[in-house]
Amino acid sequence: MKVRGYYYIFTYGCQMNVHESEKLAGVLNSKGYTATEKPEDADIIVFNTCCIRESAEQKILGNIGAIKPIKKNKKDLIVAVCGCMSQQSNMAGYLKQKFPFIDIIFGANNVEYFGEYLDRFLEQRKFQNMVIADKDYIENKNAISMARDSKLHAFVNIIYGCNNFCTYCIVPFVRGREHSRAPADIIKEVQTLVNMGYKVITLLGQNVNSYGKDLTEDINFAKLLEQITALDGDFEIRFMSSHPKDLSDDVIDVIANQPKISRAIHLPVQSGSNSVLKAMNRNYTRENYLDLVSKIKSKIPNVKLSTDIIVGFPGETDKDYQDTVDLIEKVQYSNAFIFMYSKRKGTIAEKMENQIAIDVKRKRIHDLLNIQHEISDKIFRNLINKQERVLVEDENKDSFIAKLQCGKIILIDKKSNDLKVGSFAEVKLIDYVKGDLIGKTI
Numbered sequence: 079m080k081v082r083g084y085y086y087i088f089t090y091g092c093q094m095n096v097h098e099s100e101k102l103a104g105v106l107n108s109k110g111y112t113a114t115e116k117p118e119d120a121d122i123i124v125f126n127t128c129c130i131r132e133s134a135e136q137k138i139l140g141n142i143g144a145i146k147p148i149k150k151n152k153k154d155l156i157v158a159v160c161g162c163m164s165q166q167s168n169m170a171g172y173l174k175q176k177f178p179f180i181d182i183i184f185g186a187n188n189v190e191y192f193g194e195y196l197d198r199f200l201e202q203r204k205f206q207n208m209v210i211a212d213k214d215y216i217e218n219k220n221a222i223s224m225a226r227d228s229k230l231h232a233f234v235n236i237i238y239g240c241n242n243f244c245t246y247c248i249v250p251f252v253r254g255r256e257h258s259r260a261p262a263d264i265i266k267e268v269q270t271l272v273n274m275g276y277k278v279i280t281l282l283g284q285n286v287n288s289y290g291k292d293l294t295e296d297i298n299f300a301k302l303l304e305q306i307t308a309l310d311g312d313f314e315i316r317f318m319s320s321h322p323k324d325l326s327d328d329v330i331d332v333i334a335n336q337p338k339i340s341r342a343i344h345l346p347v348q349s350g351s352n353s354v355l356k357a358m359n360r361n362y363t364r365e366n367y368l369d370l371v372s373k374i375k376s377k378i379p380n381v382k383l384s385t386d387i388i389v390g391f392p393g394e395t396d397k398d399y400q401d402t403v404d405l406i407e408k409v410q411y412s413n414a415f416i417f418m419y420s421k422r423k424g425t426i427a428e429k430m431e432n433q434i435a436i437d438v439k440r441k442r443i444h445d446l447l448n449i450q451h452e453i454s455d456k457i458f459r460n461l462i463n464k465q466e467r468v469l470v471e472d473e474n475k476d477s478f479i480a481k482l483q484c485g486k487i488i489l490i491d492k493k494s495n496d497l498k499v500g501s502f503a504e505v506k507l508i509d510y511v512k513g514d515l516i517g518k519t520i
């Protein structure tokens with residue numbers, strides 16, 4: 079096919095968005111466009127946006143603004159903005175007013191229609207504000223072609239949207255209610271990926287444990303995991319995210335019994351304080367959470383846990399913060415993503431009194447990151463002399479670059495080890511140097 083032009087996609091936010099950019103790229107490839115590394119060379123620039131925190135939005139607005147001079151020099155450049163930020167109510171109008179050079183605007187739930195929007199725009203070649211037509215789920219999820227970023231890792235959506243309404247969170251407002259994909263469609267997609275040689279399949283959802291609740295079939299997340307792992311092939315299943323209130327014993331048992339499922343589990347706790355958890359509408363207590371962690375650790379001995387934490391939620395006292403410190407010390411996460419609370423329009427927490435001062439938030443995030451850094455360091459150092467299964471993902475001049483299931487990099491010397499990029503290997507960890515683990519084959 080003749081090259082019709084070049085495109086560049088800016089992607090912000092979570093894995094869901096990374097995957098949706100693969101769909102946007104698939105649409106553009108199928109229309110004869112080619113990806114370019116430089117936005118200034120592009121004929122189409124897409125911003126796939128996130129609005130989880132104000133800092134994300136500010137950065138995106140700055141980056142969109144920076145396109146103005148490119149557009150000035152290149153009148154035919156098409157600029158599209160999509161994703162969670164543009165799905166917010168009144169945002170399309172705001173964007174259009176602030177950046178009149180944007181050509182197409184659509185929401186996170188309309189990604190599958192990008193091809194149609196683009197065709198319509200190209201036919202008419204005039205400014206159109208493609209306002210988000212529908213805030214909810216669109217039944218077109220299987221039809222789209224994707225340009226996947228990796229040959230080893232693949233994302234597969236299993237459930238869209240969120241019903242939880244944590245009081246700080248904007249996701250339910252922009253992603254709509256929970257909609258599970260049909261199990262047969264998921265199984266078919268995973269089998270195709272495994273046949274193509276993909277090694278790690280990550281099942282995506284805002285809360286994967288809710289999978290199936292909205293379907294009439296006899297299915298839930300544990301059963302889905304069983305069906306997927308029954309497929310033939312040498313592959314590994316990961317998933318994110320898991321809401322602690324919904325992680326069932328059945329799911330823990332399937333993970334414990336099924337070696338194809340990753341031993342790295344992301345279990346966002348958000349806070350270690352019961353009063354904060356209550357105000358967040360998380361529907362569990364720190365005791366519930368710690369019990370769940372003990373159960374997971376006893377059934378899955380080599381598990382590595384990671385988490386998300388928000389500091390500075392409205393009303394968070396020093397004592398509440400100390401409860402979070404205490405919890406992370408008890409759980410011993412291999413990794414924690416720590417955020418400062420950010421007010422989001424339309425959420426319950428936005429209206430709460432006792433918003434925390436920015437310098438308090440900054441101090442708490444700084445201290446907690448340091449504490450977590452030491453915990454992670456200790457966990458990885460303790461892996462010395464242990465055996466781990468890794469995926470060899472890349473190589474440089476001297477080393478194979480492998481990763482643990484939790485994402486930690488393992489360097490393996492090429493001179494004394496014979497490995498193949500793209501394959502799993504059992505390695506013994508022999509050293510920990512400047513934050514990198516060193517392994518050797520066994």
Ligand code: SAH
Nearest residue numbers: 246247284319346386387417418419420422
């Ligand atoms: N559905 C996933 C996470 C979605 S957002 C889950 O429930 O685990 C990813 C993380 O961003 C959340 O876990 C939370 O820690 C953080 N987050 C969400 N809203 C936020 C806000 N208003 N301010 C700061 N962090 C926020």
Ligand code: SF4
Nearest residue numbers: 240242243244247249
């Ligand atoms: Fe947001 Fe809570 Fe839903 Fe996660 S579970 S997306 S934090 S509302």
Ligand code: F3S
Nearest residue numbers: 091092128129130162
């Ligand atoms: Fe951001 Fe939307 Fe993901 S708000 S974190 S891109 S679901």
